Amino acid sequence: METDKESRIHDNSPAPPIRENISLFPLLTVNFIGTLGFSIVLPFLVFLVNRLGGNAFIYGLASSMYPAFQLIGAPILGRWSDIYGRKRVLLLSQLGTLLSWIIFLIALFLPVVTLFKVDSEVLGTFAFTLPLAVLFFARAFDGLTGGNVSVANAYLADITEEKDRNRNFGKMSISSNLGFIVGPALAGLLSVTEYGEVTTVLGAVVISLIGTAIIVIYIPESKECSLDGPVDSGVIRKIFGYGIKECSTAREKPGKPSFREVLKLPNIPYMLGLYFLIFLGFNIFYTSFPLHAIAVLDWSIAEMGVYFTVLSGLLIIVQGSLLPRLSKRYSDASLIIFGSLMLGTNFLLLIPGNLFLTYLAAGFFALGDGLMWPSFLSLLSKIAGKNYQGTVQGFASSFGGLASITGLILGGLLYELFAGRAFLLAGMVIYTVFLLNFRLRRFEKELKY
Template structure:
């Protein structure tokens, strides 16, 4: 693992990429209000990224199977850089939407990076490598908002220019230092002439192990983004804590997930299968969410959120490893891209359903999240029988 230079370059690229995204999170709404963005249109702006990513990610993943990972990753990172520049240069609301959609269309960097890791991994160390990669993304998301808030003091456009700058660094690192893990071969170009078909988004779900893993990931992503709405609402309306305290609490949630992702090597030694680790994490996440829905106290709420964050950190490494273990090398990019597509939709549906649950009670949001995890738990049990 120490000699895997490609992995550590990917880790660096992933930190830079997620850092750029995290930087704009706390300033996007304030900046957008200049051009008429409201709370409602902010939701649409956020959703536009996920919708564009839903359709584009499996296509980019499929292209990486055919033409190589590195050029697709370069295009994705360059698109992210350009989108941040469009944000900085925006003069109206339409440019903001164009920037968000462009980032979604070229947002294949996550699944392509995962495919690059999987190309050189073995079934024994695949979960470990996915855990390291997930912790890299998580690290950027945790520290990014703090940096964005600090940079905003120097001007509303500064965070976007800074995000564009570090995205450019990530692009250049990929161009000059990253080694291709799936080089295109002349015969493969002839053999794989069939373009990606969107029907694969449905047919993939019908595949026994892969379909179960993808749909389980979709449910767990939906549960997480449902929880995030409950977290924000509960913190403000019930606990009445300050934005700074909310930021610290959310950072604790993110850090706990990173710690667990870095602990994946130990867990894979203790447990006989990745599906059993996923099953255990789902049980503990469901219990944490249900308990959080019952509390009104700061301490118990914090404990519940951190326990959830800790074991939710196992979701991506385990699901990605299970998928990669059960697919052919020639479709790694496509299937991991489809998995990311369903995660994107989960990021949309989760907050929407949380909004409706919030009409009943803020506690109902956490109960809804635990319901999603319960369904995923049942599927995880099926996964232990199939995998």
């Protein structure tokens, strides 16, 4: 963490101005559409993987393709957004998402040709087929260009005063949760049509196309090239019709740190470690829960969609009503601590496989995640400072991606071996985060000096 005084010492470049006149609505809409495009396949992805020859391990592996390649792409896109501007990188990321859904759609029409089979005591029995291979590629490509979340967070930090960070990151979370409401509900409706999965993925293609149009038409640039001084015409090129400064001296400026330099920023490594653990717990849940819902609760695609819709609806209530009030009375660190305690309890309630406890767990999940995550992002943006937003957010996404790879694969394996007890590990991870979060109180005190 850098205090304002330290920031002035280490960076002589002027801080980018806060654009108070920039409306949040287009950015929130793009965030909503991005989440909707992702969540629309959540209820049926596990069914699709099984139909194409996979099992729980392959489902976890397929889910991990996005974060695995996001681990590569997010830091690059975050750094580019610091140099070339947020809008251009958002557009590049959205175009990648659009193309990935088109590839996903093609996979549904390919013949189910077996490439190889596996029969293992640890990995289980599965056949890796041609459609699964193309589906893997689609998710990998989306991950490689999937820096939209980190860039959107950096964009929001650019145009928001510190006193409004918690509230505006709460709005971003609400827009994401709205996407999680509409997506699974829409998937449940489309799953009962004649074309089922094809219609659902086609919907994701259309949604991604709308998101691309909104970025082009309605989102202004929040951060131009941050390097000072004149720029020769030889270092200006065109991307998607925009004249872009190459900022060829970026590596010479201390304001654009490398990975090693990011880790040297005060308190940033600790925050990235927490980011990793939070995502690890989440993604064990995201793999294990659909498998648990099918095996123990005997849910259909529609019932899965209803649960995710209820969960997201509760999240919106927490973030839209409760979070704004509590953020005025309590610090980010206090909300993060309380939220992580509630979130860990949610995972323990899932273990018995009881329908009532499962929906009760959704309430704890909404309360925990709804208070913790926007507050965590708010504190991270404050610690990163005005000049490091894109780079730090990009590396944070990479840490989240690494945790997602581990959690998604581990979640499938754990459920194969231990069934509902896999949620116990997710709960223990989040309880560990709860204990580590107490140190964040000191980080907040340092920000004031």
